[in-house]
Amino acid sequence: MSESIILSVNGMQYPVTIDQGRNLLSVIRGEVGLTGTKEGCDDCECGACMVLLDGQPVNSCSYLALQAQGREITTVEGVLNGDAMHPLQRNLLEAGGVQCGFCTPGMIMSATALLQRTPAPTEEEVRVGLSGNLCRCTGYTKIVEAVQRTAAELQGS
Amino acid sequence: MSFTIARTVEDALAAIAAGARPIAGGTDLVVGARHGKAALPADLVAIDRIAGLDDITAGSAGLTLGANASHHAIEHHPVVAGSYSALADGSALVGSPATRHVGTIGGNVMNASPAMDTGAGLVVLGAEVELRSLHGTRRVPISELWSGPGRTIAQPEELCVAVHLPQPAANSGSAYLRLEYRRAMEIAVVGAAANVTLAADGTVAAVQVALSAVGPTIVSVMGLDTLVGSSVADAAEAAAAAASAQATPISDVRASDRYRRHTVGVMARRAVETAARRAAGETIAIPVNRTLGIGAAS
Numbered sequence: 001m002s003e004s005i006i007l008s009v010n011g012m013q014y015p016v017t018i019d020q021g022r023n024l025l026s027v028i029r030g031e032v033g034l035t036g037t038k039e040g041c042d043d044c045e046c047g048a049c050m051v052l053l054d055g056q057p058v059n060s061c062s063y064l065a066l067q068a069q070g071r072e073i074t075t076v077e078g079v080l081n082g083d084a085m086h087p088l089q090r091n092l093l094e095a096g097g098v099q100c101g102f103c104t105p106g107m108i109m110s111a112t113a114l115l116q117r118t119p120a121p122t123e124e125e126v127r128v129g130l131s132g133n134l135c136r137c138t139g140y141t142k143i144v145e146a147v148q149r150t151a152a153e154l155q156g157s
Numbered sequence: 158m159s160f161t162i163a164r165t166v167e168d169a170l171a172a173i174a175a176g177a178r179p180i181a182g183g184t185d186l187v188v189g190a191r192h193g194k195a196a197l198p199a200d201l202v203a204i205d206r207i208a209g210l211d212d213i214t215a216g217s218a219g220l221t222l223g224a225n226a227s228h229h230a231i232e233h234h235p236v237v238a239g240s241y242s243a244l245a246d247g248s249a250l251v252g253s254p255a256t257r258h259v260g261t262i263g264g265n266v267m268n269a270s271p272a273m274d275t276g277a278g279l280v281v282l283g284a285e286v287e288l289r290s291l292h293g294t295r296r297v298p299i300s301e302l303w304s305g306p307g308r309t310i311a312q313p314e315e316l317c318v319a320v321h322l323p324q325p326a327a328n329s330g331s332a333y334l335r336l337e338y339r340r341a342m343e344i345a346v347v348g349a350a351a352n353v354t355l356a357a358d359g360t361v362a363a364v365q366v367a368l369s370a371v372g373p374t375i376v377s378v379m380g381l382d383t384l385v386g387s388s389v390a391d392a393a394e395a396a397a398a399a400a401s402a403q404a405t406p407i408s409d410v411r412a413s414d415r416y417r418r419h420t421v422g423v424m425a426r427r428a429v430e431t432a433a434r435r436a437a438g439e440t441i442a443i444p445v446n447r448t449l450g451i452g453a454a455s
Contacts, residue, residue, distance in 0.1 A: 001158040020160045021197050023187065044188050045342055050255060056229075057255040062187045064180070066160045067203055110254065124447075131341035132253020 005069040009034065010078030016065070024068050025049045025060040028075060036076040036105045040134070047133030050106035051075050057113040057132070076105035079112055087150045088112065095146040099137030106133050111147045120151055162203045166210065166318055170291050172202035174314045181205045181225055182259030184252070185268045210318065211261075213237065220322040224263025228275075229254070231262060238443050241322055242435055243278030243331035243350040243428075249444035250274045250335060253342055263317040269303045269374070276303075276375040277350035278333040279320065280367035287319040288312075296321065300367075303374035326363065329354040330435025332428050334445045335369065336420050338411075345370045346412050347421040349400060351428035353389070355436045361385060361392045364429060371404035371421045378403055378425070393429040400425035427451070 004017045009032050016031040025042075028051065029035050037060060040048030044062040051060045052074040079086040085093075088108050092098050097107075107130060114121060114129030121129065126147045127140075135143060159177065163169035173179060178198035180186055182205065190197035204210065204225065211225035215236035222231065228248035231237050238245040251257050251265070251274050265275050266286060276299075284299040288311050299320070302309050311317070325331070335348030348369035356362040362385060366378040378399050384392040406417035431445050442448045 003160060020158050020201070021190070042191065044184065044252075044256070047253065047255070053259075056258040057253075058259055059253075059255050062184065062191075063259070064160075064183055064187060064201075067180070067183065067205065069162075070206075113254070129254055132255045 003066060005066060007032065007065070007068055007073060008071070009073045010075060011072075018065055020064070020066060022065045023061055024051070024058075024063045024065045024073070027065040028060060028073070034075050034077050038102055038105055040102065040106075045134070046103070047106040047110060048103055050109040050133065052109055052113055055113065055116060057110050059132070074109070074112075076108050079108060087153050088115075088146065091146040091149045091153070092143065095142045095149060097138055097143040097146040103133055103135045103137075107135070107143055111150070114147070115151055115154065120155055121148070123148065159200045160203070161201075163207055166207055166289065166316070169202050169204050169207060169316055170289060170314075172200075173316055174291050176200055177202040179204045179316055181261045181264045182227075184256055184260045185264060204316070205261075215240075217324065219324045222262050222320045222322075224317045224319055225261045226263075228252075228257035228260050228262070228265070231275075232257065232443060240325050241278075241282055241331065242441075242443065243281055243333040243352065243432070244275060244322070246333040246444045246446070247274035247276075247278045247350070250333075250337075250343070250345075250446060262320055266299070266302065266320060267309060267311065267317050269305075269307050269309050271303075271306055271372060271374050272345045272348075272370040273375070274333065274335065274345060274348060274369065277348055277367035277369045278331065279322070280375055280377055281331060281350045281352035281365040282322050282325070285321045286317055287321060288315040289318045290314040290316070294318075300375070300377050305373050325352075326354045328356075328362070328436055330432045330437070332431035332435060332441070332445050334424055334428055334431065334449070334451055336424055336451070337446065340447075344411070347371055347404075347406070347417050347424055349421060349424035349428040351396065351425065351432040353392075353429060353432040353436050355389075355433060356386075359389070359437075361387055361389060361433070364392055364396065366396045366400060366425050366429065368400055368404060368421050368425065371406040371417055373405075376403060376405070389430065389433040393426045393433075396429045397422035397426035
């Protein structure tokens with residue numbers, strides 16, 4: 001049975017009609033039309049589908065879309081400063097934290113949640129904060145560097 | 158098929174009595190449904206917006222965790238970390254930051270996985286689960302809650318609304334640790350929790366040990382009463398032997414039964430040692446696994 005609800009994504013209201021069993025990821029990509037959020041394992045393991053729900057990280061592949069009504073969803077498209085890249089995005093590129101790029105949106109969302117909670121994280125705190133995000137290319141070192149560089153920038157500004 | 162959002166426990170109980178299944182974070186239910194383990198229930202009632210059901214209340218009588226308290230909240234609650242350390246050690250190891258934000262203690266307990274990371278700690282800390290239905294409320298000692306993998310003695314119309322823990326004894330400390338092959342998104346290969354009370358002379362006044370992932374449910378290690386009066390080192394060795402002897406592990410993709418039987422003893426010994434250090438007043442950061450460098454190297 002379908003239900004009509006309104007999802008709030010990156011500050012915009014999207015009316016959607018969806019089946020009860022639909023996961024949030026498929027609705028964000030298929031109905032809302034924002035494809036920055038990726039489907040990796042579809043099993044709550046890899047973190048490619050990470051979005052923020054009221055500011056907290058959630059694996060959208062394993063979260064019912066109906067449960068997100070009335071909450072603010074933030075996807076990677078929502079972290080841009082207008083047309084400018086978020087410092088996390090720029091630092092990931094500059095530090096070499098992006099290779100194939102498939103994990104990057106999820107990494108950015110986990111790192112965003114981490115930096116909101118812990119503005120000056122230690123390396124260990126960054127690694128714990130990103131522990132739900134798999135990257136098969138970089139070996140993580142450059143990603144951790146990029147997050148720490150961003151933290152220092154945001155602290156300094 | 159229906160999906161309703163409950164605003165009060167009474168709303169939720171009425172929906173459950175009418176056949177709906179409760180969903181909080183959905184970390185077990187939704188993933189399980191996609192695995193084909195169990196189809197997503199046709200009728201769901203979301204309990205994650207019930208005001209106050211995520212409260213963590215610490216007082217002189219002990220600690221009450223609302224069923225919706227998240228692993229993240231438990232891990233970072235100063236009273237839980239300080240006085241109920243084995244529980245905080247467990248919650249801090251669950252899944253990833255995302256899992257810990259949406260995963261709840263009520264869901265974890267009622268999912269009844271024998272490999273759950275909070276279960277052994279709750280057992281050694283003497284937790285009780287509060288089950289409520291339209292007909293009333295009852296409290297069940299947590300070691301009597303689980304009847305098998307994924308099974309509890311709760312009736313279909315009952316909802317877990319809280320987990321209660323008594324005030325810990327003076328000069329006591331607790332710890333939970335697990336064997337793991339990697340540091341992220343891991344499930345316990347085996348795990349052990351201990352709660353140790355020390356006498357004034359530094360000998361053991363009381364010790365409880367419970368084990369995860371070595372039986373159909375969390376295993377309470379029996380026969381440790383005889384260790385009262387022994388040194389911490391002797392108690393740790395005896396607890397290790399008892400843990401290995403009483404474990405009934407299976408072989409699966411994660412480990413063989415023999416390996417599990419051996420390593421659960423090692424985990425039990427280290428849990429007793431760590432709990433005793435905390436009982437003596439030492440601060441050992443949550444989770445013990447990271448602080449002691451157990452499992453995969455960083």
